[in-house]
Amino acid sequence: MKRRDFNTLLLSGLAVGATGLPNPWNDGMAYAQTEGGGLTALLTPEPPMLVLPLNQQQPTIVAGSKIYEGLLNFDFDLNPLPQLAASWEVSDDGLTYTFHLQRNVKWHDGEPFTAEDVVFSCQVMLMELHPRARGNFERCESITALDEHTVQFVLREPFAPFLKAFEAGSAPISPKHIYEGTDYANNPANDHPIGTGPFMFSEWVRGSHIHLVANPDYYIEGQPGLTEIYFRIVPDAASRSVAMESGEAQMSCWNDVEMFDVERLASLPHLTKTSQGYEFFSPLLWYEPNLRKEPFNDLRFRKAMMHLLDKSFIVERIMFGQAKAAVGPLCSTTPFFEPELPVYDTDVDQAKALLDEMGLTPDANGTRVSINFLVVPAGEMWTRLAEYFRQAMAAAGIEVTLVSTDMAGWGQAVSNWDFDMTNNLLYQNADPALGVARSYISTNIRQGVLFTNTEGYENPEVDRLFAEAAVAIDPAERQRLYSEVQQILVAELPVLWMAEQQYPTLYDSRLTDVIVTGTGVNGNFATARYA
Amino acid sequence: MPQFLKTFLRRPAGAVGLTLLALVTAMAIFAPLIYPASPWEMSGIPFSQPGENGMLMGADTLGRDIAAGVVHGARISIVIGIASTLTALLIGVTLGCVAGYAGGALDSAIVRFTEIFQTIPNFVLAILLVAILTPSIATIILAIGLVSWPPLARLTRAQVRSVSTREFVQAARCQGQSTLSVVVRHVLPNAISPIIVLGAMTVAAAILIEAALSFMGLGDPNYMSWGYMIGAGRTVIRQAWWMSVFPGLAILTTVIAINLVGEALNDALNPRISRA
Numbered sequence: 001m002k003r004r005d006f007n008t009l010l011l012s013g014l015a016v017g018a019t020g021l022p023n024p025w026n027d028g029m030a031y032a033q034t035e036g037g038g039l040t041a042l043l044t045p046e047p048p049m050l051v052l053p054l055n056q057q058q059p060t061i062v063a064g065s066k067i068y069e070g071l072l073n074f075d076f077d078l079n080p081l082p083q084l085a086a087s088w089e090v091s092d093d094g095l096t097y098t099f100h101l102q103r104n105v106k107w108h109d110g111e112p113f114t115a116e117d118v119v120f121s122c123q124v125m126l127m128e129l130h131p132r133a134r135g136n137f138e139r140c141e142s143i144t145a146l147d148e149h150t151v152q153f154v155l156r157e158p159f160a161p162f163l164k165a166f167e168a169g170s171a172p173i174s175p176k177h178i179y180e181g182t183d184y185a186n187n188p189a190n191d192h193p194i195g196t197g198p199f200m201f202s203e204w205v206r207g208s209h210i211h212l213v214a215n216p217d218y219y220i221e222g223q224p225g226l227t228e229i230y231f232r233i234v235p236d237a238a239s240r241s242v243a244m245e246s247g248e249a250q251m252s253c254w255n256d257v258e259m260f261d262v263e264r265l266a267s268l269p270h271l272t273k274t275s276q277g278y279e280f281f282s283p284l285l286w287y288e289p290n291l292r293k294e295p296f297n298d299l300r301f302r303k304a305m306m307h308l309l310d311k312s313f314i315v316e317r318i319m320f321g322q323a324k325a326a327v328g329p330l331c332s333t334t335p336f337f338e339p340e341l342p343v344y345d346t347d348v349d350q351a352k353a354l355l356d357e358m359g360l361t362p363d364a365n366g367t368r369v370s371i372n373f374l375v376v377p378a379g380e381m382w383t384r385l386a387e388y389f390r391q392a393m394a395a396a397g398i399e400v401t402l403v404s405t406d407m408a409g410w411g412q413a414v415s416n417w418d419f420d421m422t423n424n425l426l427y428q429n430a431d432p433a434l435g436v437a438r439s440y441i442s443t444n445i446r447q448g449v450l451f452t453n454t455e456g457y458e459n460p461e462v463d464r465l466f467a468e469a470a471v472a473i474d475p476a477e478r479q480r481l482y483s484e485v486q487q488i489l490v491a492e493l494p495v496l497w498m499a500e501q502q503y504p505t506l507y508d509s510r511l512t513d514v515i516v517t518g519t520g521v522n523g524n525f526a527t528a529r530y531a
Numbered sequence: 532m533p534q535f536l537k538t539f540l541r542r543p544a545g546a547v548g549l550t551l552l553a554l555v556t557a558m559a560i561f562a563p564l565i566y567p568a569s570p571w572e573m574s575g576i577p578f579s580q581p582g583e584n585g586m587l588m589g590a591d592t593l594g595r596d597i598a599a600g601v602v603h604g605a606r607i608s609i610v611i612g613i614a615s616t617l618t619a620l621l622i623g624v625t626l627g628c629v630a631g632y633a634g635g636a637l638d639s640a641i642v643r644f645t646e647i648f649q650t651i652p653n654f655v656l657a658i659l660l661v662a663i664l665t666p667s668i669a670t671i672i673l674a675i676g677l678v679s680w681p682p683l684a685r686l687t688r689a690q691v692r693s694v695s696t697r698e699f700v701q702a703a704r705c706q707g708q709s710t711l712s713v714v715v716r717h718v719l720p721n722a723i724s725p726i727i728v729l730g731a732m733t734v735a736a737a738i739l740i741e742a743a744l745s746f747m748g749l750g751d752p753n754y755m756s757w758g759y760m761i762g763a764g765r766t767v768i769r770q771a772w773w774m775s776v777f778p779g780l781a782i783l784t785t786v787i788a789i790n791l792v793g794e795a796l797n798d799a800l801n802p803r804i805s806r807a
Contacts, residue, residue, distance in 0.1 A: 237766075260592070260767050317577055317593050375752060380766060383748065384593060391573050402752035404666040 028395035032471065037530045039511070041251035041521075042240050043210070043231040045137055050193045050210070050331060052172035053129050054184060055122070058254060061169040063210055063231050065522045067108070068195035070168035071099055071118065074518040076279055077289035078335055078430050080163050081517065082112070083524075084173055086195060094158035094473040099166075101149045105219045107175045108200045120176035132429075136165035158471045161431035165228070167280065169522055187324060198224035198526035207233060218526065219298055225513070225529025250508035253521040259320040259381065264506045267456050270510045275322070275502040277520020280434075282331035282428040283503075285314075285323070287389060287496040288414075289421050291456045295369055296420070300354045302493040306344040307351040308392045314498050318384045322504055326497040328490045329436055330459075333500070334428045336469075336482035341490045351396045368397040374414070374422040377407050385423050415450045425501065426451055429520070432482055433470040535602050535717040540801040547793050548791025557783050566599035570755040589773040591764060597773060601781050604757040608785060611672055612738040616677025619683055619737075620730055624719075626680070627687025632695050632714055642688070646679045653678045657740055661749045668751045671744060675737045690722035697721075715722055724800035731793035735786045742782050 043059050052064035071085040080088070085099040105113035122144045126133035137143070141154045165171055173196065178189045185488065193201050196219075199212035208230040214224050232249055235241045241261050243249040248272060257265060266273035286310070289296035296302065311325035330337045355361075360368040373389055376382035390400040400421075405413065407496070413419045429435035438444050440450065442458040462485055469481035505521055507514055513527040539545045549790050558565070575590040576583075581597075585588065588597035630641035648656075650678070660674035694700065703717045744750055745758030757778040764774025770796075 099610060260770070264770070313573075317573075377748075379765070383752070383763075386752065388569060388573065390567075391571055394569070404749070404752050406662060409665075452646065 003210070012349065024097070028448060037226050038228040039226050039251060039525075040230040040232055040249045041253070042243065042256045043233055044256050045235065045255070046233040047411050048209065050188060050204070052169065052193075052195075053125055054190065056130065057134070061522050062253065063212075064172070064193070064195075064526055065168050065196065065197070065519075066212055066229060067193050067197045068168060068172035068174070068198040069172060069197050069203055069524060070161060070171050071101075071166040072429065073094060073165060073523065074280055075165070075313060076518050078164070078279060078518050080166075083168065085166070088163075090163075094160070096154045097153040097155070098146070098164060099153075099214050101151065102219050103149065105196050106195045106217050107177075108215065109175075109178075110278060111171075111175065111177055111197050113175075113322065114148050117150045117176045118151045118173055119145050120180060120301050121142050121173045122171060122198045124172055125179055125184065126319045127506070130171070133165065133171045134494055136170070138160065158473050159433070160470060160472060161433045164430045167519060168524065169519070170527055184228070199226075199229055199524075202228075209233060217303050220526060223526040226525065227525060229525070237261075244506055247508070250511065251521075252503045253504065254503050257504065257506060259322045262320065262322055262506070265506055266504070270509055271506050272511075273504050273506050274515050275504055276520065277505055277515040277523070279333040279501050279518035279520075280430045280522075281519075282333045283432075283501040284326055284329075284331050284428060284497060285385075285423065285425045285499045285501055286326070287421060287456050287498060288424045289495065290417060290419050293420060293493065294419060295358065295360065295371075298358055299490060299492060300358050301360075302396040302496065303344065303352040304354040304396065305393065305398075306493060306496050307354070308396055308398075309389070309496060309498065310346040310392065311498050313388065314385065318381060318388060319501065326500050327444075327452065328486050328497055329429055329495075330432060330482070331500045332430060333431070334436070336479050338483040338486040348395050349371045355398075356395060356467050362397045366397050367399045370399040370401065371398050372403050373422040374403050374405065374410060376417040377405060377410055377422045378409060381422055389421070411450050415448050415452075417447065417454065417456060423474075424451075426455070433466070437470065438467040440489060453495055457492075459488065459492065462488055472519045506520055532587060533551055539795050542795040544791040545795025545799070548788045548793075548795060551790055555605050555781075556609065558568060558602050559609045562602045562606055565602050565640070566596070568599065570603040571595060572599075576700060578771055580718055581777075582619070586743040588777045589771070591760070591774045592767060592771075597760070598805050600755050600760050601757070601777050603755045604760065604778060604781065607668070607751075607756045608738045608741060608782070611668070611675065611741045612734040612789075614672045614678065615675035615737040615741075615765045615785050616733045618672060619679035619724075619733055621643060621675055622676065623680035623683025624687050624726065627684040627716055628691050629717065630684070631688035631691030632710070632718065633705050634692075635668060641684070645684050648678075648681045650788035651678075654740060654743060657744060658747070661744055665743075666749045666751055671749075672750060674744075675740050678740070679733050679737060683726065683733065687722065687726055690725060691718055694718050694722045703752040725797075728797040728800065731789055731796055735793070738782065738786060738789070 002156060028460050043063060045059060047055070047059040047063060048059060049055050050060060050064045050067060052068040068330065069084050071083060073083040074432045075081055084102055084105065087114060088097065088099045090097050099330055100513045101115060101118070122137050128136055139155050139159050141156045142153050146152050175194050178194055179187060198218045199217050200215050202213045202284065203211040212228050214231045218224060230495050237258050240252065240256050244257065244265050245268065247335040257329060261274065265271055273430055290295050315321065315323045315325055324332065350473045355368055362368050375386040386402050390402060391401045414422055426439060427435055439453055441453060441463050443463065444453045445456060446452045465481050465485040469478050472478045472481060505515055510530050511531045513529065514525065515521070516527055533628040538593065540659045567672040573594045575586055575596055577592055577594040579586050580591040581587065583588040583738055586596050586598060591595060626641050626645065630638045657678045661670055664670035664674065700713060702716050703713045718744060741756065742758030745756045748757050748762060751758045760778035761775045764771065768775050
């Protein structure tokens with residue numbers, strides 16, 4: 001470092017000290033937003049890269065979605081909105097999707113964006129790199145550029161949620177002129193990602209921050225409203241809270257702030273909290289029994305467990321109110337949610353009666369049956385969920401032994417069906433066909449693969465309903481099929497649904513139009529600005 | 532009263548240490564009588580302050596009684612402290628005796644082996660062992676025992692080496708007693724005093740290691756322990772200090788008590804210290 005730089009650094013550090021602003025990182029740098037309207041946001045943990053087509057981990061998407069865009073965006077009710085596609089048509093048979101692209105779009109290196117880039121991304125690059133995109137675009141018979149600004153996707157058979165495949169994180173559009181014919185993972189451009197988004201990559205200091213600057217040639221007049229974005233990587237949760245509290249950072253999302261700290265920060269006058277902007281993902285938390293084993297294969301036992309668990313305790317005490325009690329296999333924010341479903345009241349006597357009926361009577365110690373519980377090794381909340389489960393079951397004489405393991409061990413045990421009970425949490429990805437069916441259809445019982453039908457539930461009727469609903473075009477018909485499947489599932493309890501997790505986004509109250517879509521902080525922030 | 536006990540109790544350290552230790556032990560023994568309900572019972576009102584809602588030390592985030600946890604936690608701390616020290620003594624004293632008495636190549640080999648263990652940081656190795664063996668009370672005892680024996684082995688070796696050159700040991704050998712008999716009957720009894728003192732200190736260290744493991748979430752999830760309570764309460768320490776402070780005080784008291792007892796033992800067992 002040159003001496004002058006060092007002095008500047010020292011001075012800025014002194015300035016921070018002098019204004020009395022605590023700097024939680026103690027690195028002597030001032031990160032508060034500049035006069036013109038920059039944003040410092042937290043990012044946890046540090047992503048491995050920013051190239052969205054190559055990596056779809058949570059932090060990669062949060063930062064990468066400002067650089068890369070998809071054809072579509074989605075509002076809070078998950079209706080499609082334009083992004084790189086200005087308009088689109090779907091044929092009546094539900095087989096042909098035609099997208100008319102935005103004009104005057106340039107890649108960050110100045111090259112024009114055309115329909116060829118879309119074809120290359122969806123047909124070649126993402127098919128190789130992006131598992132979720134592959135699952136969607138495999139359904140295409142052809143993907144063709146009709147002219148420079150028109151792309152047509154033709155499906156082999158109808159797939160109702162197909163439009164959802166075009167969200168930025170699900171199908172980020174990448175530059176053909178950079179990636180075609182290269183080794184994607186080792187392309188030198190990966191160190192300096194090139195997209196079409198409202199923000200351009202500027203600098204990444206590993207372990208410290210990622211710096212993005214506004215794209216002056218962005219195709220929407222007057223956007224972006226922010227001049228730059230700093231993503232700060234702060235590994236310690238307490239320091240992240242302090243950064244939000246002091247104003248050093250102006251935004252936190254997902255798990256940046258620990259649940260118990262959210263309400264305290266939200267009550268500060270300079271911060272605003274919203275739980276909107278996670279509708280596209282809608283995470284659902286449940287207790288998962290292994291239906292291949294005794295006594296979980298008996299519906300009466302699963303009902304008894306459901307009667308012993310108190311969802312409001314989990315929501316209020318374990319998730320500190322950052323959740324909503326779940327009623328069934330669909331989140332209330334996922335399309336085709338059915339609100340009229342049977343309810344299992346918390347009732348110890350009813351649970352005991354069910355256990356008696358099964359012949360599981362208490363022994364001399366009051367124990368009816370002993371089961372193991374595999375604790376999810378992902379942090380405090382999961383440990384508390386396991387401890388709560390043990391206490392809740394003890395009320396009816398079900399003895400639960402907690403089993404600890406590490407993350408790899410958990411994945412190994414669950415995907416190979418070597419467990420009694422555990423917890424699980426899955427995203428619903430904006431449509432039951434994309435994020436719900438996978439947990440219950442028997443064709444998705446795949447040993448060794450996580451987030452499949454790991455509980456081992458099999459019901460031909462459920463298989464049929466999910467299959468029909470995925471290809472049905474008429475929304476009313478889909479609603480009917482999904483309502484029916486929700487009724488069956490709630491009656492049969494393949495897993496015990498507990499809570500819809502509601503991640504909080506906290507941001508500086510002066511910011512406006514930040515969380516404007518159902519993908520929230522995974523959106524491109526083009527409209528965000530200081531009031 | 533034997534001379535040893537008199538000296539021990541006359542030291543303020545001994546008297547205070549023994550009283551505190553007796554208190555903690557009583558807590559461990561009578562835990563099921565004082566708090567018959569499970570310390571995991573989520574029956575109280577979460578975040579109750581100390582003294583509120585009939586809970587002496589308040590409640591944690593899920594409404595569990597902190598006082599019940601502290602009392603029940605004494606059991607696990609003491610059991611793990613003693614059991615892992617016995618494990619360490621078994622390994623350490625055996626290896627130390629063999630090395631010290633046999634000498635030569637075997638001695639060198641054992642000393643080098645001990646040094647290998649001494650170069651690895653205790654706690655890191657304990658974490659590694661528990662993580663590999665999956666956390667349970669048995670694996671925690673084993674892991675703490677396996678990282679605590681090297682100092683005991685070195686001390687035993689030094690003691691045995693010096694004692695085994697004495698005339699009474701040579702006399703025993705001349706009488707034709709077997710090596711085992713010489714070591715167990717003549718060498719060890721005369722070498723044991725400092726080992727007992729170090730053993731007491733090892734108990735304290737073992738309790739600290741167990742607390743640290745539980746704090747990191749590597750404790751046995753089926754037993755309430757002090758380290759676990761601090762680990763679970765640490766996240767909300769700004770809102771609820773009592774969740775971490777009371778179990779912390781319990782660890783502090785126990786470890787200090789054991790160290791005081793160890794110190795007094797050292798004085799009482801050391802023939803060079805005046806007994807006036």
